[in-house]
Amino acid sequence: MATDVVQVTVPRSTGGHHVRAVKVVLHRELLRFVNDRTRMVTMLIQPVLWLFVMGTGLGTLVRGSIPGIDFRTFMYPGMISMTVITTAMFSAGSIVWDREFGFLREMLVAPVSRGAIVVGKCLGGAVVATCQGVVILALAGLVGVPYSPVLIVTLLAEMFLAAFTITAFGVTIAARMKNMQSFFGIMQMAIMPMIFLSGSMFPLANLPSWLHVLTTINPLTYAVDPMRQAVFGYLTVPAQVDAMLNPGISWFGNRLPVALEVGLVAVVGAVLLGVAVAQFRRTD
Numbered sequence: 001m002a003t004d005v006v007q008v009t010v011p012r013s014t015g016g017h018h019v020r021a022v023k024v025v026l027h028r029e030l031l032r033f034v035n036d037r038t039r040m041v042t043m044l045i046q047p048v049l050w051l052f053v054m055g056t057g058l059g060t061l062v063r064g065s066i067p068g069i070d071f072r073t074f075m076y077p078g079m080i081s082m083t084v085i086t087t088a089m090f091s092a093g094s095i096v097w098d099r100e101f102g103f104l105r106e107m108l109v110a111p112v113s114r115g116a117i118v119v120g121k122c123l124g125g126a127v128v129a130t131c132q133g134v135v136i137l138a139l140a141g142l143v144g145v146p147y148s149p150v151l152i153v154t155l156l157a158e159m160f161l162a163a164f165t166i167t168a169f170g171v172t173i174a175a176r177m178k179n180m181q182s183f184f185g186i187m188q189m190a191i192m193p194m195i196f197l198s199g200s201m202f203p204l205a206n207l208p209s210w211l212h213v214l215t216t217i218n219p220l221t222y223a224v225d226p227m228r229q230a231v232f233g234y235l236t237v238p239a240q241v242d243a244m245l246n247p248g249i250s251w252f253g254n255r256l257p258v259a260l261e262v263g264l265v266a267v268v269g270a271v272l273l274g275v276a277v278a279q280f281r282r283t284d
Helices: 015-034 037-065 071-100 104-106 115-137 149-173 178-198 209-217 220-230 238-247 258-281
Strands: none
Touching: 015 115, 015 178, 037 071, 037 115, 071 115, 071 149, 071 178, 115 149, 115 258, 149 178, 149 220, 149 258, 178 238, 220 258
């Protein structure tokens, strides 16, 4: 008795096929974020505390030396960066969670490029982190930052770029991690020093030489400074205060233009994305 043979066909790998895979992973990240209200709230608590509690406390100490500006206004770009960075890292960490529960293996055996999965993951993490940062962005008026449409669009673009780079960094690490404890241990060891050395909580002017070097080689510094320069571009403060709080980043005595800083963040993000794709191609 003859048996019928059922043919199974696998869709051809095309550009449109990869784009759909990116959209599916991106959509899943958005759904996970929207459905996890606890995560949305907890990710906001730390930057809000830093901005309104620590910022107010420190502001009472330096009020006389920075006339015409609230110290919380100075800290505001840094708190946006902190929100975006921590949210992006949690998004990247979900890869380890998916591995523990077997969902990652299902994605890896799907007939799609692993590069498309990584791109979707990085875009998803960047969009989620940017959406979280919008909440801090809405608080601008409470710390003396004007609601200028151009400023808001500029900050949104810089937030997205920073979030994409950090998510790519997190995905690179998460690709080889087997459990959440190891991932977040490594991330805390790497990210917290980078946040503190980015100038998000203290001015970059008049630093000791060793601290100046550390802030200069810190990639997050080049993500925070463009946001601060964008904010200070819409403030009216005395020249000496602007020089103290918004000195920019200098290489060998020359101040870097914002375009170069943003370009460096984009290059780092592209390199990390390539490394993350290579890591996923070696993942079982």
